[in-house]
Amino acid sequence: MNTTSDLALITPDGVRRLIEVLTARGYRVIGPTVRNGAIGYDAIDGIDDFPVGWTDEQDGGYYRLRRRDDAAFFGYAVGPHSWKRYLHPPQLRLWRAERSGDDMRIIDEDDEPPRDAFIGVRACELNAIAIQDKVFLGGPYVDPHYRSRREGIFVVAVNCAVAGGTCFCASMGTGPRVGSGFDLALTEIVHDGAHRFLVECGTDVGAQVLTELPHRPAPPSDIEAARAIIERTAQSMGREMPATDVPALLRRNLEHSRWDNVAERCLTCGNCTMVCPTCFCTSVEDETDLSGATAARTRRWDSCFTMDFSYIHGGSVRSSTRARYRQWMTHKLSTWVDQFGTSGCVGCGRCISWCPVGIDITEEVRAIHEGECDGDDS
Amino acid sequence: MARRRRKPRLAVWKFASCDGCQLSLLDCEDELLAVADAVEIAYFPEASRGEVRGTYDLSLVEGSITTAHDAARIQDVRRRSRRLVTIGACATAGGIQALRNFADVEAFISVVYANHAYIQTLATSTPIADHVGVDFELQGCPINKRQLLEVIAAFLSGRRPAIPSHSVCIECKLKGNVCIMVAHGTPCLGPVTHAGCDALCPSYNRGCYGCYGPMETPNTRALSEWLQGLGMARGDLLRVYRKFYANAEAFRTESKRHDP
Numbered sequence: 086m087n088t089t090s091d092l093a094l095i096t097p098d099g100v101r102r103l104i105e106v107l108t109a110r111g112y113r114v115i116g117p118t119v120r121n122g123a124i125g126y127d128a129i130d131g132i133d134d135f136p137v138g139w140t141d142e143q144d145g146g147y148y149r150l151r152r153r154d155d156a157a158f159f160g161y162a163v164g165p166h167s168w169k170r171y172l173h174p175p176q177l178r179l180w181r182a183e184r185s186g187d188d189m190r191i192i193d194e195d196d197e198p199p200r201d202a203f204i205g206v207r208a209c210e211l212n213a214i215a216i217q218d219k220v221f222l223g224g225p226y227v228d229p230h231y232r233s234r235r236e237g238i239f240v241v242a243v244n245c246a247v248a249g250g251t252c253f254c255a256s257m258g259t260g261p262r263v264g265s266g267f268d269l270a271l272t273e274i275v276h277d278g279a280h281r282f283l284v285e286c287g288t289d290v291g292a293q294v295l296t297e298l299p300h301r302p303a304p305p306s307d308i309e310a311a312r313a314i315i316e317r318t319a320q321s322m323g324r325e326m327p328a329t330d331v332p333a334l335l336r337r338n339l340e341h342s343r344w345d346n347v348a349e350r351c352l353t354c355g356n357c358t359m360v361c362p363t364c365f366c367t368s369v370e371d372e373t374d375l376s377g378a379t380a381a382r383t384r385r386w387d388s389c390f391t392m393d394f395s396y397i398h399g400g401s402v403r404s405s406t407r408a409r410y411r412q413w414m415t416h417k418l419s420t421w422v423d424q425f426g427t428s429g430c431v432g433c434g435r436c437i438s439w440c441p442v443g444i445d446i447t448e449e450v451r452a453i454h455e456g457e458c459d460g461d462d463s
Numbered sequence: 464m465a466r467r468r469r470k471p472r473l474a475v476w477k478f479a480s481c482d483g484c485q486l487s488l489l490d491c492e493d494e495l496l497a498v499a500d501a502v503e504i505a506y507f508p509e510a511s512r513g514e515v516r517g518t519y520d521l522s523l524v525e526g527s528i529t530t531a532h533d534a535a536r537i538q539d540v541r542r543r544s545r546r547l548v549t550i551g552a553c554a555t556a557g558g559i560q561a562l563r564n565f566a567d568v569e570a571f572i573s574v575v576y577a578n579h580a581y582i583q584t585l586a587t588s589t590p591i592a593d594h595v596g597v598d599f600e601l602q603g604c605p606i607n608k609r610q611l612l613e614v615i616a617a618f619l620s621g622r623r624p625a626i627p628s629h630s631v632c633i634e635c636k637l638k639g640n641v642c643i644m645v646a647h648g649t650p651c652l653g654p655v656t657h658a659g660c661d662a663l664c665p666s667y668n669r670g671c672y673g674c675y676g677p678m679e680t681p682n683t684r685a686l687s688e689w690l691q692g693l694g695m696a697r698g699d700l701l702r703v704y705r706k707f708y709a710n711a712e713a714f715r716t717e718s719k720r721h722d723p
Contacts, residue, residue, distance in 0.1 A: 121646070122643075123641040125639070146644075165642065175637040352630070353680045354630040354633070354654035355632060355633045355636070371625065372625060376497060376500065377619065391629040392628065393629070441642070441644050
């Protein structure tokens with residue numbers, strides 16, 4: 086935990102300067118911006134690109150931008166994009182091959198991604214990045230494409246000042262206060278006086294960047310205001326994961342009737358896996374040209390909701406919707422723990438908001454949990 | 464270049480259709496010379512009067528079966544084709560003309576033609592696969608020319624075509640599109656529709672029309688319930704499924720549920 090003296094205060098102009106400093110240091114700055122009716126992540130040039138004065142209203146299968154009555158930069162919950170898009174790109178050509186005579190030559194792709202600075206990373210998202218670190222960098226087989234993007238990023242985290250209608254990080258222990266994994270962390274204070282940001286340094290690089298910004302020591306009253314903001318966010322989560330041993334609950338209920346119930350509603354469209362900040366599965370596709378002289382292999386995001394995903398000799402292993410939804414949810418919440426030592430869910434709520442028919446992972450767990458409790462009573 | 468025996472012979476056949484899908488081949492423009500270099504275009508009336516008789520290594524079949532004559536002709540095409548690939552909504556599902564399957568075709572004829580003595584047509588429009596074995600079905604109304612080139616290239620190199628049959632949603636997400644159903648409330652068939660168009664309409668804020676037919680495991684009933692929640696009327700639900708892929712099983716069944 087930081088002492089009071091570590092905490093600084095900057096103004097909106099300090100945030101403007103922060104983007105300039107990061108740009109001057111050679112980073113491509115990625116931050117929140119309004120895109121086609123939602124707050125997504127994209128390359129930004131300055132604070133004018135931020136969703137100033139916007140917030141979002143979210144529910145199952147529902148997302149709408151709403152106006153705030155202030156000029157907050159970060160007054161919204163998480164949107165349709167996650168940082169996965171930049172660290173683990175949706176599509177990536179891995180290599181090409183050329184035929185010469187009876188021989189074949191493999192040509193590696195030059196994979197020199199830009200060095201990114203992420204602005205506005207939430208606590209749930211920091212946890213998601215930490216989970217993908219385990220998946221891609223932990224163990225003997227390191228993903229070089231993830232590593233080359235992940236190494237050297239600069240993270241400006243933001244403590245959430247509002248909870249979205251589908252947020253449940255508080256019940257997953259992954260937010261709303263950022264813990265670690267950031268260079269700088271901001272808490273935005275828009276009420277009681279001037280618009281300002283409490284800044285916490287997480288790394289030496291972060292501290293160096295802070296010295297280049299106009300800042301002053303944070304007064305105790307602002308430190309208390311920031312603490313109260315985060316506390317209020319924690320108390321206003323739109324959703325809650327049931328307080329039980331979820332991995333064990335699901336392990337015990339692989340034949341629960343709720344899987345049939347959710348299968349009637351699930352579209353197997355794959356949206357939940359695409360928006361999930363930790364889902365990491367990919368497929369590789371080979372292409373050849375008409376003459377057979379060149380070939381290329383491309384990696385792209387795949388989903389356990391597709392038939393091809395579990396296709397082996399003889400057909401798809403998980404051909405029913407029931408089997409596919411169960412695979413996704415039990416992996417995310419239960420077997421992920423066995424595999425990576427952590428839950429695969431960070432409570433960001435994207436799978437709920439961006440499910441076209443509003444299926445709610447917390448509600449599905451609750452139904453199984455309560456069904457079991459009822460069973461105990463009888 | 465690799466050693467190669469004679470070029471594979473390609474034929475393009477037309478049944479009941481608008482020609483749009485076979486035009487996709489001519490629309491390849493930049494790649495057309497490469498196609499002509501890789502295969503012998505042996506039968507393609509849309510492009511050339513020349514005709515090589517005999518058998519074909521790859522037949523692309525456009526259109527549906529709507530007459531007794533065509534029902535017999537497709538048997539001949541199948542016999543003469545080593546591989547037969549159907550292209551487009553008509554060939555794979557019956558096309559827009561399969562709307563006749565839901566109505567009385569005799570009533571249509573009497574309205575359209577002054578003298579129907581010369582009209583010989585079947586009561587239904589059916590896909591090629593209802594009549595002969597098909598090696599691959601390429602979906603779309605019209606098909607995507609990139610996917611057509613992929614199918615031809617895959618055939619030439621003896622591999623499986625990389626043509627995913629999952630939802631359009633995955634294409635939207637790969638592109639980074641904001642979901643217009645969730646964020647705008649725009650009704651969209653993307654979740655139940657076969658990928659292949661690169662999410663063309665949703666990329667321009669239009670709901671998916673279902674031009675590529677049902678995806679691999681479409682849950683049309685659940686989507687319909689949600690669309691009703693967005694304010695779609697029952698009659699509209701019937702019409703959204705009864706278009707280019709009206710006769711594809713999932714869409715046919717769903718549209719019938721909303722038929723008064």
